[in-house]
Amino acid sequence: MGNVVRRILIVGNWKMNKTASEAAVFIREIAPRLPAAPAIDIVVAPPFTALESVRAALGPSSSIQLGAQNVFWESHGAYTGEISAPMLSDLGCRYVIIGHSERRTLFGEQDEGIRKKIRAALAHDLKPILCIGESLSQRERGQTDDVLRQQLKGGLADLSLQAMAAITIAYEPVWAIGTGKAATTEQAIAAHRTIRTFLSDTWSAEIANATRILYGGSVTPQNIDALLQSDQIDGALIGGACLQVESFARITTFAESIGACG
Ligand code: PGA
Numbered sequence: 001m002g003n004v005v006r007r008i009l010i011v012g013n014w015k016m017n018k019t020a021s022e023a024a025v026f027i028r029e030i031a032p033r034l035p036a037a038p039a040i041d042i043v044v045a046p047p048f049t050a051l052e053s054v055r056a057a058l059g060p061s062s063s064i065q066l067g068a069q070n071v072f073w074e075s076h077g078a079y080t081g082e083i084s085a086p087m088l089s090d091l092g093c094r095y096v097i098i099g100h101s102e103r104r105t106l107f108g109e110q111d112e113g114i115r116k117k118i119r120a121a122l123a124h125d126l127k128p129i130l131c132i133g134e135s136l137s138q139r140e141r142g143q144t145d146d147v148l149r150q151q152l153k154g155g156l157a158d159l160s161l162q163a164m165a166a167i168t169i170a171y172e173p174v175w176a177i178g179t180g181k182a183a184t185t186e187q188a189i190a191a192h193r194t195i196r197t198f199l200s201d202t203w204s205a206e207i208a209n210a211t212r213i214l215y216g217g218s219v220t221p222q223n224i225d226a227l228l229q230s231d232q233i234d235g236a237l238i239g240g241a242c243l244q245v246e247s248f249a250r251i252t253t254f255a256e257s258i259g260a261c262g
Pocket of ligand 1: 013
């Protein structure tokens with residue numbers, strides 16, 4: 001499948017943590033700990049309410065990029081409580097997490113809405129990070145690959161080759177999220193292969209080769225190294241371990257050392 005080098009991407013998903021003031025303090029502490037001109041992409045995804053303070057704390061020349069955790073598919077209008085893609089772009093967001101398992105299970109998000117969100121993000125220059133992953137019972141029933149293919153199809157159906165170039169996939173087994181029980185590197189590699197084969201069969205070998213596939217679910221400074229040793233794993237989506245300066249700095253430093261050897 002050729003040998004495009006995929007740049008490592010580390011995303012900190014803050015979930016519903018940190019006020020705007022706490023976020024600014026965190027960024028001021030962590031920014032000097034991160035590489036100034038990294039060989040990897042580093043994204044922080046704070047809650048909507050902290051986007052502005054994070055942007056201000058990062059300053060205009062930071063190499064850390066801003067992401068959001070969700071987006072609504074309409075641009076504006078009578079949608080009480082929702083946030084649109086142009087609003088996020090205007091705040092300096094470059095990425096948006098879409099279809100996280102917490103959105104799917106706690107807020108009833110389904111493929112059709114996820115697909116619309118991806119299209120809205122793309123239309124406003126936001127790079128979607130589509131989250132997919134099987135539950136424990138689906139894995140135990142041997143349905144992992146089917147679930148992954150279904151969620152990919154559901155979220156990405158009919159996207160053009162050009163649109164696909166902006167997509168990142170995050171493989172996050174539901175049983176690994178916030179449980180301290182990460183997938184093994186072998187389990188992650190197997191899932192990433194399934195995803196890449198689907199991309200190749202549905203779009204092209206070039207798209208499969210160029211698309212970054214992140215692993216997420218209980219990533220820590222202890223297991224990031226082993227995960228990133230595989231050339232199938234192009235980065236990580238990190239929840240709990242991105243909330244402390246020390247652990248997020250360590251993870252990005254490990255990732256940087258691997259990315260710099262390229
Ligand atoms: P975790 O969360 O690292 O706390 O398991 C990952 C995620 O939900 O994106």
